[in-house]
Amino acid sequence: MFSGAALGAGALIVAVLFAVALFLVVQALPTFSANPADITGGRGFFDYIFPIVVGTLIAATIALLIATPIGVAVALFTSHYAPRRLARGLGYVVDLLAAIPSVVYGAWGASYLASQLKVPYAWLAENFGWIPLFAGPASGTGKTILTAGIVLAVMVLPIIASLTREIFLQAPMLHQEAALALGATRWEMIRMAVLPFARGGIISAVMLGLGRALGETMAVALVLSSGPLIASLIRSGNQTIAAEIALDFPEAFGLRMHELIAAGLVLFLITLVVNMVARWIINRHKEFSGAN
Amino acid sequence: MSKRIDVSDLNVYYGDFRAVEDVNITLDAKSVTAFIGPSGCGKSTFLRTLNRMHEVIPGARVEGKVLLDGDNLYGDGVDPVTVRSQIGMVFQRPNPFPTMSIRDNVLAGVKLNNRRISRSDADELVEGSLRGANLWNEVKDRLEKPGSGLSGGQQQRLCIARAIAVSPDVILMDEPCSALDPISTLAIEDLINELKDEYTVVIVTHNMQQAARVSDKTAFFNIAGTGKPGKLIEFAETATIFNNPREKSTEDYVSGRFG
Numbered sequence: 001m002f003s004g005a006a007l008g009a010g011a012l013i014v015a016v017l018f019a020v021a022l023f024l025v026v027q028a029l030p031t032f033s034a035n036p037a038d039i040t041g042g043r044g045f046f047d048y049i050f051p052i053v054v055g056t057l058i059a060a061t062i063a064l065l066i067a068t069p070i071g072v073a074v075a076l077f078t079s080h081y082a083p084r085r086l087a088r089g090l091g092y093v094v095d096l097l098a099a100i101p102s103v104v105y106g107a108w109g110a111s112y113l114a115s116q117l118k119v120p121y122a123w124l125a126e127n128f129g130w131i132p133l134f135a136g137p138a139s140g141t142g143k144t145i146l147t148a149g150i151v152l153a154v155m156v157l158p159i160i161a162s163l164t165r166e167i168f169l170q171a172p173m174l175h176q177e178a179a180l181a182l183g184a185t186r187w188e189m190i191r192m193a194v195l196p197f198a199r200g201g202i203i204s205a206v207m208l209g210l211g212r213a214l215g216e217t218m219a220v221a222l223v224l225s226s227g228p229l230i231a232s233l234i235r236s237g238n239q240t241i242a243a244e245i246a247l248d249f250p251e252a253f254g255l256r257m258h259e260l261i262a263a264g265l266v267l268f269l270i271t272l273v274v275n276m277v278a279r280w281i282i283n284r285h286k287e288f289s290g291a292n
Numbered sequence: 293m294s295k296r297i298d299v300s301d302l303n304v305y306y307g308d309f310r311a312v313e314d315v316n317i318t319l320d321a322k323s324v325t326a327f328i329g330p331s332g333c334g335k336s337t338f339l340r341t342l343n344r345m346h347e348v349i350p351g352a353r354v355e356g357k358v359l360l361d362g363d364n365l366y367g368d369g370v371d372p373v374t375v376r377s378q379i380g381m382v383f384q385r386p387n388p389f390p391t392m393s394i395r396d397n398v399l400a401g402v403k404l405n406n407r408r409i410s411r412s413d414a415d416e417l418v419e420g421s422l423r424g425a426n427l428w429n430e431v432k433d434r435l436e437k438p439g440s441g442l443s444g445g446q447q448q449r450l451c452i453a454r455a456i457a458v459s460p461d462v463i464l465m466d467e468p469c470s471a472l473d474p475i476s477t478l479a480i481e482d483l484i485n486e487l488k489d490e491y492t493v494v495i496v497t498h499n500m501q502q503a504a505r506v507s508d509k510t511a512f513f514n515i516a517g518t519g520k521p522g523k524l525i526e527f528a529e530t531a532t533i534f535n536n537p538r539e540k541s542t543e544d545y546v547s548g549r550f551g
Contacts, residue, residue, distance in 0.1 A: 084350065174387040178451070181345055182401035182458065183377025192400060196391035 021268070028262035034255055048259065049266055051229030055145065055238040056267070059220060060213040062149025062233070063156055068206055070153075071160030078161075079168035080190060091165065098158035106222035109151035114142035114223060121146075121234040135232040143225040146233040148240075151219050156209035163208065167201030168194055200282040207278040211271055217242040241267045294321040294492050295361040295378075295461035297342060302356035303521075304337050304346065312338050313521035315356075317511060319462075324484060324493045326503035326530065329513035330545070334522025335496050338513070339464050342494065343379035344372040360461065377405055379462040380455035385471050386447035388439030388454070395435040397450055398422060401458040417457055425453035426483050445476020452483060456491070463487060465495040469502065481506050500546055504534050512542045 036044035074094065078087045121144065125136030175193040184192060195202075220243040227237035245260045252260055297319040304312040312334040319325045327335040340346040341354050344365060358365040365375050380401075388397045398418045402409060409417070418435065422428040427449040431442070439450050448468060455463055465484075469477040484506045487493050497503050503510050510533040512526045526533065526542045537543045 172387075174383065174385060175389055177345065177348060177383065178387040178389065178454075179400070180348060181343065181376055181381035181383075182404060182454065183373050184401075184404050185373050188404055192389060196389070199391075 024261060024265040024268060027258060028265045030255060030258040031262040034258075038255055040256065040259060045259070045262060049241075049263055052239045052241050052244050052263065053266060053270070054229055055226075056214060056240040056242070056270070058145055058233070058238065059149045059152055059224075059240050060210055062146060063152035063213040064206060064210055066150065066153035067157040067160055067209060071157050071205070071209070072164055072202060074157075074161040075163075075165035075168055076190065076194075079165050080186065080194065091162070094158050094161045094165070098162055102155060102216055103218045103222070105151055105155050106219035109147060109219060109223040110143065113151060114147050116142070117144075117147055117150075118142040124234055132231040133233050135235070138234045139225070139236045141225060141236065143223055144234050144236055145224060145238040148220045148224040149233075151223050152213045152216055155216065155219060156213050159212060160205045160209045163205035164198065164202050167198040167205070171197045203278050203282055207275060210274055214267065214271055214274070215242050216240075217246040221246050294490060296321040296492065297462060297494075298357075298359040298362075299342075300357045300359075302338070302341065302354065302358065304334065304341055305351075305353050305355070306349070307351040309519075310521040312341075313523050315524045317524060317527055319492060319494055320509070321492050322488055322490070323508040324488045324495060324506050326507035326510045327494070327496045327513060328498075328500060328503050328510060328545070329522070329525075330515070331498075332518070332522070333513040333515045335511075335513045336466055337522070338524075339466055339494060339496050342462070342464055343381055344375050345381060347372055377401070377458055378460055379464060380458065380460035382448070382451050382455055382463065382465045382468045384467045386444055386451055388442070388447050388450050390438065390440040392439060393436045394431050394439045394442070394450060397439045398453050398457050400454055405458060421453040421457040422450075424456050424487075425449045426479060426486075427453055443476070445472050445479055448472060448476065448480060449483065452480075452487075456487070460491065462492040462494065465493065467496050467498060470498060477502070500534075500548075504530060510534070512537075512539075512545060514541055514545070 031039070031045050034045075036042070039045050039048050041048045074090075078090050078094070082090060118138070118140070121138035121142060122136075124134045125138040128134040129136045171194040175197070176189055179189040179192040220240050224238070224240070224243065225236040226239035226243065226247075229239075230237040241263050245263055248256070249260055299315055299317045299319075302312065302315040303310060315338060327339060329335050337346060342358060342365075346352040346354065354366060356366075360375075360378065364370070388394075389400060392400065395418050398421050399409070399414055402414075402417060419428060419432075422431060427446060430446060431450075439447060442450060448471075452463075452468075469480050472480065481502065484493055484495065488508075495503075495506065507530045509528065510530045511524055512533060513522050514525045515522045526537060526539045528538070532538075533542060534546050537546065543549075
């Protein structure tokens with residue numbers, strides 16, 4: 001009875017995933033067989049999709065580069081440093097942050113954060129303009145891919161922090177005591193007995209965060225004033241797949257609609273690959289995971 | 293190497309609850325002292341105060357003195373981290389670090405205190421410590437394999453090797469054989485007999501035959517009832533405790549009439 005239910009649930013997930021993939025492929029097909037000149041941009045699907053794939057990856061990378069270290073640090077603080085009462089309060093706040101709808105973050109990013117960042121961006125362009133990433137002139141509105149990345153970082157931070165906190169709390173006391181009994185300081189104990197144990201969990205948490213950052217629509221659509229692909233992070237330009245689909249889909253018909261679904265298929269494949277790579281990284285160290 | 297421990301008027305509290313009351317005891321250098329007593333009598337708690345590991349438990353605190361060759365472990369400005377690097381500990385359940393190889397497990401404590409250690413010194417230390425723990429012949433061909441792949445008894449000896457690699461003055465053992473089979477237990481007991489040539493060994497055990505086999509002196513702890521603090525009832529040569537104890541409750545316990 002139970003095994004039947006479990007099997008059914010497992011099969012359902014595979015079936016749903018397969019149905020989604022099938023829908024995307026079927027609906028995307030006309031794009032690939034269409035005349036390249038009819039595709040947006042007029043030079044075929046690859047030339048259309050490439051800039052927004054890169055834009056998506058840039059925004060997600062910025063988000064993770066900011067959110068991962070902060071998220072892990074917040075988690076470690078709540079699990080191993082903060083006094084118990086403070087830790088509990090902080091835990092609630094972090095969980096609450098994870099529940100805020102993305103449109104709120106988007107509105108905050110567009111109306112407040114972007115204007116606050118105008119001055120720092122101008123400073124970056126002036127002093128570090130020789131690095132292509134910070135080439136000027138800086139955006140006058142602050143609505144750039146870097147701002148979008150920062151907003152995404154704020155959004156995925158609570159996910160990473162609350163998941164890794166749970167992992168850190170599960171680190172076996174047995175091994176933490178072993179480290180302390182050898183004369184480890186608290187930080188050395190964390191490096192010996194907590195972080196290695198939590199490695200797979202941290203990667204999973206980051207991947208979930210990445211999933212949200214890659215697929216996030218509203219926040220990016222509100223914060224970014226999009227444009228063609230450029231290297232500079234502080235000028236308006238770039239676009240992500242999810243925001244592109246959300247902004248254009250309501251008015252799309254015919255080939256344009258198939259194009260956007262094809263873009264969705266590409267996004268689907270990116271997340272799939274990212275998850276497979278994460279799984280591979282976790283498995284590479286299986287022998288030393290303590291599971292044997 | 294080996295140092296003596298003098299404990300005077302030691303009380304252990306968990307919050308407001310007094311877990312151990314007024315312990316006065318001297319643990320001789322280069323000898324094995326066993327702590328016996330019924331469950332909950334505070335012997336493990338007391339053992340943990342000897343290297344300040346009780347501080348891991350929130351709310352636990354100590355009043356009194358523990359002198360390691362005259363130096364108070366609870367003196368002002370004494371860092372528990374330093375205390376623990378001088379007084380090693382082996383736990384009830386074997387706990388080698390699962391993410392480290394056998395070799396790295398042995399070196400774990402050394403790398404904390406003395407980060408730079410040459411390859412050849414490290415090799416020597418690994419071999420010496422594993423030989424000291426009677427484990428070398430069993431693992432010398434698989435030093436790079438994870439420690440968690442060993443049997444329970446081997447893992448426990450790996451933990452002993454890890455403890456002696458930092459050359460501590462004292463080794464505390466908290467029921468080191470309670471999770472092991474009789475043959476592994478025998479191996480550990482043999483090892484304890486060898487360890488006392490170089491270290492002060494303190495062992496908590498529920499197994500009275502084990503206390504009789506391995507220890508020079510035995511301390512009997514007891515509680516008057518639940519909610520009452522544990523007390524040191526009697527401390528004497530092991531032969532005296534088992535054959536001719538002074539206290540009635542010690543005799544009842546070692547003869548199996550209670551506990």
